[in-house]
Amino acid sequence: MCLGIPMQITDINGYNARCEAKGVRREVNLFLMQDAALAPGDFVLVHVGYAIQKISEVEARSSWELFDEVLRVQEQGGYA
Amino acid sequence: MSHDAAYWLRQIRSLHLTQRTRIMNVCGGHERSITMAGLRSVLPSTIELIPGPGCPVCVCPEEDVYQAIQLALQENIILVAFGDMLRVPVNVPKGEAHTLEQARAAGADIRPIASPQEAIALAHAVPDKHVVFFAAGFETTMAPVAAMVAAGMPENLSLLLSGRLTWPAVAMLLASDTPGFHGLVAPGHVSTVMGAQEWEFVPQHYHIPTAVAGFTAESLLAAFYSILRQLESGKVFLDNCYGTVVSNTGNHRAQEILQDVFSVTDANWRGVGIIPASGFTLQAAYRAHDARVLFAHTVDHTQRKRAGAMPPGCDCARVVLGRIYPNACRLYGRACTPRNPVGPCMVSEEGACRIWWSGGLRAPTAPTVSA
Ligand code: SF4
Numbered sequence: 001m002c003l004g005i006p007m008q009i010t011d012i013n014g015y016n017a018r019c020e021a022k023g024v025r026r027e028v029n030l031f032l033m034q035d036a037a038l039a040p041g042d043f044v045l046v047h048v049g050y051a052i053q054k055i056s057e058v059e060a061r062s063s064w065e066l067f068d069e070v071l072r073v074q075e076q077g078g079y080a
Numbered sequence: 081m082s083h084d085a086a087y088w089l090r091q092i093r094s095l096h097l098t099q100r101t102r103i104m105n106v107c108g109g110h111e112r113s114i115t116m117a118g119l120r121s122v123l124p125s126t127i128e129l130i131p132g133p134g135c136p137v138c139v140c141p142e143e144d145v146y147q148a149i150q151l152a153l154q155e156n157i158i159l160v161a162f163g164d165m166l167r168v169p170v171n172v173p174k175g176e177a178h179t180l181e182q183a184r185a186a187g188a189d190i191r192p193i194a195s196p197q198e199a200i201a202l203a204h205a206v207p208d209k210h211v212v213f214f215a216a217g218f219e220t221t222m223a224p225v226a227a228m229v230a231a232g233m234p235e236n237l238s239l240l241l242s243g244r245l246t247w248p249a250v251a252m253l254l255a256s257d258t259p260g261f262h263g264l265v266a267p268g269h270v271s272t273v274m275g276a277q278e279w280e281f282v283p284q285h286y287h288i289p290t291a292v293a294g295f296t297a298e299s300l301l302a303a304f305y306s307i308l309r310q311l312e313s314g315k316v317f318l319d320n321c322y323g324t325v326v327s328n329t330g331n332h333r334a335q336e337i338l339q340d341v342f343s344v345t346d347a348n349w350r351g352v353g354i355i356p357a358s359g360f361t362l363q364a365a366y367r368a369h370d371a372r373v374l375f376a377h378t379v380d381h382t383q384r385k386r387a388g389a390m391p392p393g394c395d396c397a398r399v400v401l402g403r404i405y406p407n408a409c410r411l412y413g414r415a416c417t418p419r420n421p422v423g424p425c426m427v428s429e430e431g432a433c434r435i436w437w438s439g440g441l442r443a444p445t446a447p448t449v450s451a
Pocket of ligand 1: 394396410411413416417422427433
């Protein structure tokens, strides 16, 4: 549950941002990011609907790969 | 500049390691990556990777879950919680709801949520009901919860808060006679919020090599290498192997909001006991939204058998403290599986039992972690 998922900001309206990750769209709250200059196109780490940190595109992409991998193993291993 | 997993493995193998070395992680996300990537099987056999206190749901007090169930059973209350919480069992006589999920089946209005924002939206949507948000989590999760409070809550929303801090559990282990580990992988996203420096006390006061890691195999192996290299050289320090995301001082604004909204108190960890300065409570200014104040007299734990304890036969508390591996529990994979979980460590996505089972570790019985 402590895991943040990288998402890309597509649109900002006050403390609310629309974000996207691999086709999934979410409303993300920016209240914890008040000190960061954020703009559409930027990547953030999102945890329970809140951005907690700005990250680079390279970092975002490497994490996405990781989640793909984890999900694949879980699907294969499954828990019966 | 970043190296791949094979590089870090070569580096680790080039060290002269003869002694058994136990490296503890304190993050369910780390444990998941370690297990899914099969890192245990590729490291030299002298190295043990131990899942430690990395699961806030696993240590959420039994009394709190019980209170959540009792509140949810009240007519005018809707209870919301992060999904993991719904299947955590309490100790009640047969026939009574022993999870939130069962209480829901019995008619209680209980809804899983994925974000504090959903609690706000729900409270606005049902002005004639009271919404209780039962929130467990470590610092990473408590910062968004604090943000929700600071931004202003609807009148009919309150918090049943079971938030915990990660580092005091590690400090408690280190201060004990048997910490059970020689190196520490510090958590990635807790440190994103709180800053890597929060872990400085581990090398400084206890001379235990420490490295902050991310969640890729590369980042974890880099952290293991750093820890092992520190042990070999005798020069112990706090390393940051996740510098692309974690800074030394963390997200200052998030820390300020945490401080404004919560105070830190001694707190109970299920099956473990009280750990000093390890829990978040709402500041007095938010009493009107504190479910512990609003519903202080709704439950009586003194009449309940095994109040506060783990379920009978469940060794989750020792799993959480890294004293045993999950499959050393007699119930692992027998009476206890994710489909029919006996204890919280098999319920939560961050519980070591659940992660090991999901990762395909099916054999019950295994090495115990000797202290
Ligand atoms: S296997 Fe089940 S019963 Fe055993 S410690 Fe884990 S959660 Fe508890």
